[in-house]
Amino acid sequence: MKRLIFILVLLLSQTTYSQSWLTREEVYWFAGMGVDLRNATIGGTVNDASYDGTFSIGYRNVGFSILAYYETFQAIEYESMGVNPGFVLRPGKKFTPAADLSLSFIRRPWKTYPSLALNARAEYHFDRFFVYLRGENRWRTDYDFYQISVYGGISIKFGFE
Template identity: 75%
Template sequence: MKRLFLLMLLLFPMIANCQSWLTREDTYWFVGTGVDVRNAIFGGTVNPVAYDGTWSLGYRNAGFSIIAYYETFHEIEYESFGVNPGFVVRPGKKFVPAADISLSFIRRPWKVYPSLAFNARAEYHFDRFFIYARAENRWRTDYDFYQFSVYGGFCVKFGFD
């Protein structure tokens, strides 16, 4: 309990002053779409070249990010959806690295499975949109193995003051 109190005491000045860090570029909503690059170009380990796409809605506030997403891959009758709370390394810059954890579900025709993934993102920002590359390491609980995927896409920012 003392450690938690000490941690809160040390973090309080940062939390209290966080409003001064925020700028128009640091706080916004975004919507986006992306595609699994390997499946789009080469095909997967169990499928030919096919569309595996994502749709997302997210919110950024300085170093914090949260994304709700939906992924569909008709070729193998796969869908996933979830939320990704994350950390943004360089908010407000042109090149922004970010990382998040995907707390999600995989839906197959026969069952719905909980799933977990770790994502690393590299984003390049323009005024009202950004493009990204995302590396994902997902625990595929429908088949009980880890799957590495690379996605690319773009997002549109909105909700500026």
């Protein structure tokens, strides 16, 4: 898994330098953090309102996006981590829709499970950062059901000229 991430980052960084005609709105790295909005406000199906946060780092190159993330939800002893390759519609615009596939793992105190999720994002971009809403449909292999969640967050752009 680490080798795959390293190879993808290496290949993507090489394409960044070979495509100097692209603008900074279309090619950049980003780091972000977010929160599950339902769990933070009213609680979930098995928990009271509590912090369920995500941390991510990613790369954008015009219509392609890839990010690695970590999610922690201590109230139910849940962690998730994975890699999300995806695509971006309307790169370089203020309002940018995006979608990705999450290839991930769910870690519980008793076992680690593979997991899969489909994500749809609505982003609003400013010069050096963007805010987002992300809808997620995750196959919760730790309990064998599908879970729909909505996250909100902010990402900082960096690494462009």
